[in-house]
C-alpha cells in the first residue's frame with residue numbers, strides 16, 4: 611500500500627527530484643557532502659548499485675567518474691527520465707543496467723555482486739513497515755562484495771519536528787505530530803508521501819546487527835539544517851562560504867550535528 615503511494619508521489623515529481631540536489635547552495639550541501647564521503651570510501655573503480663537512485667543524479671555523477679553503475683528504482687517515470695539523461699551525457703557504456711524494482715527484494719542480483727552500494731536521499735525512509743525495512747537493509751548488504759562500502763541516507767526525525775515548528779506551527783496540536791515524534795512513522799496524505807523518519811541511534815542499531823562494520827555517521831546538511839535562506843545568502847560570499855564549508859566538514863560527523871541534520875548518512879563496510 612505505502613509502496614503505491616510512494617510511487618505515485620515520485621511519478622509526479624520527476625523533474626523536481628532531478629533538480630533537487632543542485633537547486634541551491636543549501637540543497638547542494640546534501641549532494642556535495644555525500645560525494646565527499648563517497649570519494650573517501652569507494653574503491654577507485656568498480657560496479658556500483660545505485661538503489662533508489664531516482665532520476666539518476668548520483669548514477670550520472672559516478673558514471674562520469676568512471677564507475678560502472680546499475681540504477682534501480684521503484685518509480686518507472688524516474689527511470690525513463692534517467693535513461694534519457696544517461697543518453698544525453700553519453701554514458702550508456704558506463705550504466706550497465708536500469709532496473710525497475712524495490713530495495714526490499716534485490717533477488718535479481720547474486721550475493722556479493724557490487725563493489726559499492728549506495729541508497730541515497732531517503733529510499734529506505736520510504737519503506738514504512740519495520741520488517742520490510744530490515745529486509746531492505748539485509749538486501750543492500752547481501753548484494754555488496756565482502757569489504758565493499760555501503761552508503762545509506764535517510765530522513766531524520768528530530769529535523770522533521772523542526773520543520774513542523776518552522777513551517778506549520780499550528781499543526782503541532784494535530785495528533786500526527788506526536789505520532790511522528792514517538793514512532794517516526796508518517797503514513798502520508800499531507801503534502802509529503804509515506805515516510806519513516808529515523809533517529810540516528812535507530813539507524814545505527816539497524817545496521818549494527820548485520821555483517822557490517824559501521825565506519826561513519828554524517829549529518830548531510832549539518833548545522834545549517836533548516837537555514838535555507840541564510841545558507842544560500844552566505845554561499846554568495848566566497849570568503850565566508852569557504853569558512854562555513856570548512857566548519858561543516860569538520861563537525862558533520864559530531865553526534866549532535868548528525869541527529870539534527872535533515873538527512874543522516876550511515877557508511878558501513880561489509881565484513
Ligand SMILES: C[S@@+](CC[C@H](N)C(=O)[O-])C[C@H]1O[C@@H](n2cnc3c(N)ncnc32)[C@H](O)[C@@H]1O
Nearest residue numbers: 620662663664683684685712713730731733736
Ligand atoms: C528522494 S528520492 C532520492 C533519489 C536519489 N537517490 C537522490 O538522492 O537523488 C527517493 C527515491 O526513492 C525511490 N524509492 C522509494 N521507495 C523505494 C523502494 N522500496 N525501492 C526502490 N526505490 C524506492 C523513489 O522512487 C525515489 O526515486
